[in-house]
Amino acid sequence: MADVTISLIGNGPIMVEGPVTLLDADDNPIELEEGKAFFLCRCGQSSEKPFCDGTHKVCGYLSANIASIPNASSAGSEG
Ligand code: FES
Numbered sequence: 756m757a758d759v760t761i762s763l764i765g766n767g768p769i770m771v772e773g774p775v776t777l778l779d780a781d782d783n784p785i786e787l788e789e790g791k792a793f794f795l796c797r798c799g800q801s802s803e804k805p806f807c808d809g810t811h812k813v814c815g816y817l818s819a820n821i822a823s824i825p826n827a828s829s830a831g832s833e834g
Pocket residue numbers: 767768769795796797798799800801806807808809810811812
């Protein structure tokens with residue numbers, strides 16, 4: 756199975772690296788450049804949605820990028 760990496764960019768988009776299929780709201784595939792990472796907008800201001808167009812840099816978007824760590828007492832208790 757091929758590896759896919761999804762990274763939250765600080766105060767910016769979501770970077771996706773690896774072979775994936777990206778579908779629009781009607782389940783139509785969105786054409787992607789093979790072997791090239793792409794960036795999904797998460798500030799909501801891009802004019803090229805779902806892709807980032809750099810607008811996050813001027814719209815004041817701030818993100819929280821630190822993953823929460825499961826509570827040690829409940830980790831692994833689901834099964
Ligand atoms: S995250 Fe870059 S334009 Fe929205």
